[in-house]
Amino acid sequence: MWGFLKRPVVVTADINLSLVALTGMGLLSRLWRLTYPRAVVFDEVYYGQYISFYMKQIFFLDDSGPPFGHMVLALGGYLGGFDGNFLWNRIGAEYSSNVPVWSLRLLPALAGALSVPMAYQIVLELHFSHCAAMGAALLMLIENALITQSRLMLLESVLIFFNLLAVLSYLKFFNCQKHSPFSLSWWFWLTLTGVACSCAVGIKYMGVFTYVLVLGVAAVHAWHLLGDQTLSNVCVFCHLLARAVALLVIPVVLYLLFFYVHLILVFRSGPHDQIMSSAFQASLEGGLARITQGQPLEVAFGSQVTLRNVFGKPVPCWLHSHQDTYPMIYENGRGSSHQQQVTCYPFKDVNNWWIVKDPRRHQLVVSSPPRPVRHGDMVQLVHGMTTRSLNTHDVAAPLSPHSQEVSCYIDYNISMPAQNLWRLEIVNRGSDTDVWKTILSEVRFVHVNTSAVLKDGIPM
Known part of the structure; x- marks a missing residue:
């Protein structure tokens, strides 16, 4: 029983010195003097802003791609103790002492360095010669653009890393398929393929091309499985199910998780x-929540609201008015009502506030008890700063002659009476309630006299 104590314990290991050398040279070329230059280079001015947002936990949305790549860069800042206090306003700006340049550039550099041995392994998994694999890896190692990208706080090297990892993982999975299907290594490489594909897409949408490539190759291999007469129907089904979960379900779940x-x-x-x-x-x-905290959920007659146009995307705008009036004659010779201008203003402003008035009463304050505004009610919208009512006439709008002009009514004592009654319609009302709710309700104002629709808005 204790015979093993009489003999020395021997551990043997196969070490690919070529792989070790490539990894070492990759790390050296990417990490040596990583903090040089200690200044903002190229798109570091762009990604650095998002890192600062992460450090300060401030909401942002980058329309150029998913957030996973930014989170990878922010992880470097977190590990280096970065507090986010740096003004990313120009390329070439010197980094201040509180910016951990080495940590911020570390993860892209590691990704670039590890891409070199992965290129070597991919060529070997494709059953090419050792010389061909070394040649591919050396090209990755000495390529000047790849070295430069890897040494900066950019996403390209991280994207390339996950693209190569996805391809390498699938090739290893496919080679495991030949001799040990459903083994632990088989499951590991298959799952890692899905994870790497999701990470590639989560960094930049260009990663979709690698994902589609992997799916295409997997589809061809799955087709070959269907024609394999040596496999039972249950076995084929298990193969297809495993691929569907690893290459479709896991990437989607991870993408949403990002x-x-x-x-x-x-x-x-x-x-x-x-x-x-x-x-x-x-x-x-600290934003709109600070304003709405403690405020009533239901809009009542006399409430002060702002109305945000839900069609104003990607830049929203609010129903707005000011003292200026429309010119009597436009440059093209058309006339106007010369009433107070009403616009859609893309910034939050005091002139965006309106009072929801009951046409049957003169008061502009909320009564006690409050009377909620409901779907189908007639209302007047009184501009908070000028106390003039939202109005429209059968007059062409200044920019869209096929639409009616919207204005705030000024009584010039001429034969143009006010037409300032609007019928409220709640577009997204539930079956159980018809009360206008702040934040939640999408409303539409229909002009009583002309049946013209103003716009969809959201009260705030």
């Missing part, structure tokens, strides 16, 4: 709030 984690990390109000819905803005700390 956004979930992103929203958990950035929960404070920031400069990108206004491109989101009012309901989302109200969920952020």
Whole structure:
């Protein structure tokens, strides 16, 4: 029983010195003097802003791609203790002492360095010669553009890393398929393929091309399985199910998880709030939530609201008016009502506030008890700063002659009476309620006299 103690314990290991050498040279070429230059280079000015947002937990949304790549870069800043306090305003700006340049550039550099041995392994998995694999790896090692990208706070090297990892993982999975299907290594490489594909897409949408390539190759191999007479129907079904879960379900779940984690990390109000819905803005700390906290959920007659155009995407705008009036004669010779201008203003402003008035009463304050505004009610919208009512006539709009001009009514004592009654329609009302709710309700104002529709808006 204790015979093994009489003999020495011997461990043998196969070490590919070529692979070790390539990895070492990759690390050396990417990590040596990584902090040089200690200044903002190229798109570091772009990605650095998002890293600062992550460090300060301020909400942002980058329309150029998913958030996973930004989170990878932010991880480097977190590991280096970066507090996010740096003004990313120009290329060439010197980094201040509080910016951990080495940590911020570390993960892209590691990704670039590890891409070299992965290129070597991919060629070997394709059953090419050792010389061919060394040649491919050396090309990756000495390529000047790849070295430069890897040494900066950019996403390209990270994207290339996950693209190569996806291809390498699938090739290893396919080679395992030949001799040990459903083994532990078989499951590992198949699952890693799906994870790598999801990470590639989560960094930049260019990763979709690699994902489609892997899916295409997997589809061809699955087709060959269907024609394999040596496999039972149950076995073929298990093969297809495993591939569907690993290459379709897992990538989709991970992709959605990236956004979930992103929203958990950035929960404070920031400069990108206004491109989101009012309901989302109200969920952020320090933004619209600070205004709506403790406010009633239902809009009552006498309430002061702002109306946001839900069609104003990607830049939202609010129903707005000011003292200026429309010119009596436009440059093209058309006339106007010369009433007070009403516009859709893309910034939050005091002139965006309106009072919801009951046409049957003169008061402009909420009564006690409050009387909620309901679907189908007649209302007047009184501009908060000028106390003039939202109005429209059968007069062509200044920019869209096929539409009616919207204005705030000024009584010039001429034969143009006010037409300022609007019927409220709640577009997304539920079956159980017809009350106008702040943030949640999407409303439409229909002009009583002409049946013209103003716009869809969201009260805030």
